[in-house]
Amino acid sequence: MRSMNRAERRARLALRHRLSAPARTDDVLDIARSVLVLHATDPATVFLSVAARSVHAVPAAVEKALYGDRTLLRMLAMRRTMFVAPTDLVPVLQASTANGLAARQRATYARMIGRGSDIADAPALFTRAEEAAHAALLARGEATGAQLSADVPLLRTQVDPAPGKSYSRPTNITTWVLVTLGCEGRIVRGRPNGSWTSSQYMWSPVETWLPGGIEDLPAAEARADLVRRWLRAFGPAPAADLKWWTGWTAGDVKKALALLDVTEVDLDGATGIVLSDDLEPAPAPEPWAALLPALDPTPMGWQERGWFLGAHRPRLFDRNGNIGPSVWWDGRIVGGWAQRRDGEIAVRLLEDVGADAESAVEREAARMAEWFGDVRAIPRFRTPLERELTA
Structure with a gap:
């Protein structure tokens, strides 16, 4: 069995996720494709995530890809x-994912x-509300x-x-209906009302992003x-990492793998899967x-993170498994960082990485401070180290 150790996995991560200096680019779409999708729970x-993988890209470049070129689209999925x-x-x-999610959402909200x-007849009312909301959005164009x-x-x-709970408060069904329409691929979240840290989105018909709608594929x-x-x-x-990332059943994962040419490899004693045409060793990048x-797609791409996280999980994750801002050196996490109220990027290294690494991290911190500019962004999910650095 072919062995692919931690060093090789870290080299792949550096190059494929565009994190090493030669792999970085200012092409926002290419950055998104390199990690498959960009995590967007926190806007x-x-x-x-684009800033970390680019050279000169600025927030306006991301907005252009999202709202100008419309080569990127927000959606609920895995x-x-x-x-x-x-x-x-x-x-x-x-x-593969959103259609099933839409069915579950509709059933949950109807209940x-x-x-x-x-x-x-709650299901019938919910369906009528969906159709009426969709028609109203088509008439407005954006709302x-x-x-x-x-x-x-x-x-x-x-x-x-x-019902019966002291904390419960009456609510209308607007958000439930719009979220379900989004899962169905009929409407999309557009430009937010505010800066790039805002999540108060306008809604648009999906045809404004995809003129013919979403192509129907066999699941x-x-x-x-x-x-x-x-x-x-x-x-x-x-x-197991694939099952966790997709959120599918073990049966769905097994059936999907059966349609592909994959090879089992040894991952430092564990069994991993790789595409059979992707067994060539990755060249080791410069440090x-x-x-x-927080929630960057690289650390959120695997459930088993020991090969790049080490012993730092308690300081960098919240209780629900969400990672906060992380500092990386040569393919592994070595600390965390946070933006303070005055705009300073505060960094704390959790291990001795040497003077060269410290200097490189300082340069990245200065670059990120410039990227933020006057914008202040507190992560949606606060982690122990991020709280400490901003106290």
Whole structure:
């Protein structure tokens, strides 16, 4: 069995995720493709992930790709997580993941409506609300949730989301309906109301990004395609990492792998999977430093992170498994960082990495401070070290 040790995996990560200096680029779309999708639960992550992998790109370049060229699109997909995806990948994500997610979302919200109101046929009401909201959005061309709620009385239907609980407060179904329409691939989140750290998005019909709508693909074919792309970017890796990243069942993962030509390899004693045409050793890059943001797609790409994380998990992750801002040196995490209120990028190394590494990290910190400019961005999910650095 071919062995692919930690050093080789780190070399692949550096080159394929565009983190080593020679691999960086100012092509925002290419950066997104290098990590498959950009994690977008925290809007700032999209921009800061690009910053870490670029040379001269600025926030306006990311906005141009999202809202000008529209080569990137926001959508809920794996693990019901928000991502920014290249538009050519959207049909694959829709068929492999989002369609199933939409069905589950609709069923969940219908149950909540039925439980928290006196509506006799909650599924039928939810369907009517979807169709009315979609028609209103098509008429407007672009709208906020509040504007659509004003247009469509059904969206103002009040529901008690947790009947009998002291913390429950009546809410209308606007967000539930719009999120489900987004999962179905009928509408998309557009430009936010505010800076690039804002999550108050305008909604648009999907046709404004994809004129013909989202191409319909067979689910099995789409899952195999997504696995192939994931292995190209994140392989080799154990099948358990793939199951975690996709959020699929073990059966779905097994069926997708069966459609591909893959090879098992030894990962320092564990069994990993790699595409059979991707067994050539990766050249070792020059040592490199990077400051990756909270929820960056690289550390969030695997469930088993020991080969690059070491013993630093308690300081850098929150209780729900979300990683905070991390400092990387030569393929592994060696510390964390945070933006303070005055704009300073504070760094704390959690191990001795030597003078050369410290200097490289300082240069990256200065570059990130310039990238932020006057914008201040607190991560959505606070981690112990990030809190310490901003106290």
